[in-house]
Amino acid sequence: MLNSQTAESVVDHALSLVADFAELFVEKNETNVVSTLSDEVQSVESGINFGVGLRLVYGSKVLYGYTNKTDQEELLRITSVLAAKDLRDPVSTLKSFNFNQIPDIHPASKILSVDAETESKIAYLMAADRAARATGEQISQTRGSCLQREQRVEIFNSDGLHTKDKRNYIRALLTAIASDAGEQATGSWNDGGLLGWEIEAGINPQHTGEEAARQALVNLTAKPCPSGRMPVIIGNGFGGVIFHEACGHLLETTSVAKKASVFHDQMGEMIVNPIVNAVDDGTMANEWGSINIDDEGMPTQRTQLIKDGRLTNFLVDRIGAQQTGFARSGSGRRESYKFAPASRMRNTFIEPGDASADDMIASIDKGIYATHMGGGSVQPGTGEFNFAVTEGYYIENGKVQYPVKAATLISTGPKVLKEISMIGQDFSLACGMCGSVSGAVPTTVGQATLKVDDILVGGNA
Numbered sequence: 001m002l003n004s005q006t007a008e009s010v011v012d013h014a015l016s017l018v019a020d021f022a023e024l025f026v027e028k029n030e031t032n033v034v035s036t037l038s039d040e041v042q043s044v045e046s047g048i049n050f051g052v053g054l055r056l057v058y059g060s061k062v063l064y065g066y067t068n069k070t071d072q073e074e075l076l077r078i079t080s081v082l083a084a085k086d087l088r089d090p091v092s093t094l095k096s097f098n099f100n101q102i103p104d105i106h107p108a109s110k111i112l113s114v115d116a117e118t119e120s121k122i123a124y125l126m127a128a129d130r131a132a133r134a135t136g137e138q139i140s141q142t143r144g145s146c147l148q149r150e151q152r153v154e155i156f157n158s159d160g161l162h163t164k165d166k167r168n169y170i171r172a173l174l175t176a177i178a179s180d181a182g183e184q185a186t187g188s189w190n191d192g193g194l195l196g197w198e199i200e201a202g203i204n205p206q207h208t209g210e211e212a213a214r215q216a217l218v219n220l221t222a223k224p225c226p227s228g229r230m231p232v233i234i235g236n237g238f239g240g241v242i243f244h245e246a247c248g249h250l251l252e253t254t255s256v257a258k259k260a261s262v263f264h265d266q267m268g269e270m271i272v273n274p275i276v277n278a279v280d281d282g283t284m285a286n287e288w289g290s291i292n293i294d295d296e297g298m299p300t301q302r303t304q305l306i307k308d309g310r311l312t313n314f315l316v317d318r319i320g321a322q323q324t325g326f327a328r329s330g331s332g333r334r335e336s337y338k339f340a341p342a343s344r345m346r347n348t349f350i351e352p353g354d355a356s357a358d359d360m361i362a363s364i365d366k367g368i369y370a371t372h373m374g375g376g377s378v379q380p381g382t383g384e385f386n387f388a389v390t391e392g393y394y395i396e397n398g399k400v401q402y403p404v405k406a407a408t409l410i411s412t413g414p415k416v417l418k419e420i421s422m423i424g425q426d427f428s429l430a431c432g433m434c435g436s437v438s439g440a441v442p443t444t445v446g447q448a449t450l451k452v453d454d455i456l457v458g459g460n461a
Contacts, residue, residue, distance in 0.1 A: 002026045002052065002070055004097060007156040010075045012094045014056050015158055017083035021057035021318075023157040024075075025295065027337040029149065032116045036125045036144040038133070044118055051337035058084045062319060064340040095160030102292045102299055105285060108168035108196035112150040117197045121146040124172060124205050131209025132176045138220060139213050140179040147171045148197065155297040163297045168196050169288070169442060171431060174208050178216035185222070185405075187215025187391070192431035194442075195286045215372065215391050218403050225392065225404035225459030231367040232409060232452045233360050233395075238373050238430035240445035243278065244348050245378045246385040246413030251280075251305055251313075252331070252343040253320025254437060260381045262414055266311050272417035274309035275353060282330060282346035288431040289347040289444035296332035296341050303329045305348075317343040335439020342438040349446035353423030360422050360451040362398040368407060368457055369393040369400060376408070383413030386458075408458035416452055424448035 007024050014022035029049045035042040052075065053066040063082040067074055110117055125144035133139045149169040156162050171192030178185050189211040191203040234242065250261040257264075263271060282291050282300030291300045296318050303313050316324070317332035320343045333344035361369065369392060376387030389407035393400045411419075429446035 001028060001152065001154045002156070004162065006070065006072045006075065008094065008097065009072055010054070010079055011156060011158050013076050014079050014083065015094055017079065019056040019058060019083060019158075021158055023055040023155065023296070025053040025055070025334070025337055026154040027051060027053070028152045029336060030112050032112055032118070032148045034118060034121045034125065034146045036122070036129065036142070038141050039126060039129055041122055046116065049336070053337035053340070054078055054082065055340050056082050057319070060323065062340060066338050094158055097156060097162040098160050099162045102163060102165060104166070104292055105283065106194045106290055106292060108198070110196035110198045111168050112148050112196070116148070120197065120200065124200060125174065127205035128174045128209040131206045132174065132213040135210060135213040136217065138178045138180050138217060139176050141177045142174055142209070142212070144174045145172075153295065157297065161297045163293060165292050167194060167291065170195060170197060170199050171288070172199070172203060172208070174212045176209070176212035176216040178213070178220040180220055183220060185216050185219035187212045187217070187219060190431060192288045193286045194288060194290045218391060219405055222403035222405035224461040225368065225407035225457065226394065226461040227457055227459035229454055229456050231364050232455050232457060233357065233364070233367070233369045234373065234450055234452060235369070235371040236424065236426045236447055236449045237428040238432070238445060239370065239449070240349050240430070240447040241373050241432065242385065242387055242409070242416065243350055243447065244345060244434070244443065244445045245376065246383045247417060248280070248345050248348045249378070249436070250383050250413060252315045252345070253317060253324050253326065254342045255381070256314050257320055257323035262383060263311060267314070269311055270309050271311045271414065272306060272309045273420045275423055276306055276309055276417055276420055277351040278306040278349070279304055279351060280315055280331070280345050280348045284347050287347050287429065287444050288442050289345070291346060294330045294332040294341070295334045298328055298330045298332065300330040300346065303331070315343045315345060317341055333438060333441045335441055339439040342436065344436060344438060344441055345434060345443050347429065347444040347446070349429065349444070350423065350448070350450065352425050352427035352448040355422040355424050355451075357424055357426065357449045360424070360449065361395055361400060363422070363451070364395045364398060367395045368404065369395055370407065370409065385413065386410050404459065406460045410456040410458055416455060419453045419455060420450055421453045422451040424450060
């Protein structure tokens with residue numbers, strides 16, 4: 001996408017201006033979004049975005065700029081504007097680019113640059129809508145979307161690295177709205193991955209519609225949730241968002257290097273219950289948060305964050321490695337060419353255990369079963385969080401009694417992990433988007449159903 005001679009000229013110019021490190025990140029991003037409202041197509045939107053990001057490193061200082069032009073004069077101008085004007089003599093020389101083609105371990109066939117498959121996506125969303133509304137008259141409306149993206153990146157840097165990657169993302173979502181006597185409730189289901197529209201062969205619009213409607217109807221009849229400290233069972237899949245937000249971010253060198261993480265000085269120590277094993281893995285084939293290389297050009301890898309309760313690794317990008325001394329983990333990610341990379345999660349999850357959900361329920365006198373989690377807020381420095389439960393049930397005397405609404409879970413990441421006493425076998429993953437200093441990137445969360453012995457539940461009963 002960028003002429004190698006142009007890239008060499010720009011990087012060489014940056015080094016002549018005494019930069020310790022220089023990098024060019026070239027990106028072409030093509031998107032297609034199909035949106036529906038019940039049985040009508042609301043919009044079909046497509047677009048292409050292209051640009052070049054330029055990063056210069058001077059000691060501990062990082063300078064970043066970007067443009068959508070590829071001509072050499074413009075890139076040299078931006079380099080000069082960014083460059084620090086000090087009196088040092090150049091300490092680095094450009095190494096010849098050595099193109100490195102990374103194997104694609106996430107193959108895709110029905111990709112956006114070949115065919116947007118618009119009619120097929122519309123048919124899928126229409127079928128999901130029919131399945132949802134067939135569950136009963138209380139389903140008043142659905143909202144559906146199919147997002148497909150094809151991202152091509154090319155990276156050059158002063159270490160002589162030249163590499164390319166292509167990433168194909170797909171995500172299909174349906175939200176159902178249930179109404180009765182002036183009350184409304186919602187439910188949703190989505191599937192996604194790092195592949196093309198061939199995902200259609202492995203997803204079922206009937207299941208998507210029925211599951212979204214089921215959640216909405218359950219929430220429509222839910223009773224107010226009791227509040228107070230109590231044991232809580234957190235469901236599999238998207239339940240892993242609590243680990244992601246309240247603990248995962250504290251293991252990124254973005255916060256570790258600033259000592260803004262409570263774990264910054266606890267490497268090798270027991271930080272959670274010994275039954276907890278946590279992983280961040282970018283190599284899982286065709287998963288939503290996977291990558292072949294990170295946005296600094298390093299091949300991705302599997303990183304064991306916590307082993308038997310002990311902290312074993314951080315998530316480390318180039319600058320994080322420079323600041324902390326820990327080895328890079330292929331975790332440098334960014335939303336687009338408009339952002340400098342930072343250490344970020346990929347597919348982050350708690351590994352399964354050997355307990356059963358039935359045993360967890362039977363062990364609780366009074367508590368909550370949070371089968372589906374929603375969004376919330378987190379204080380990055382402490383891990384303090386407040387998360388909404390989108391589908392939950394009250395447990396009493398070891399049995400599920402009735403659905404509850406307006407429940408929230410309140411605690412800190414370090415504390416809630418120490419309260420985990422049982423982990424199930426029903427491991428699953430779920431798609432999400434994660435926002436941080438380098439923008440929003442696709443990430444996967446996951447876990448099996450697990451039990452937290454003590455957590456503050458907010459409710460309105």
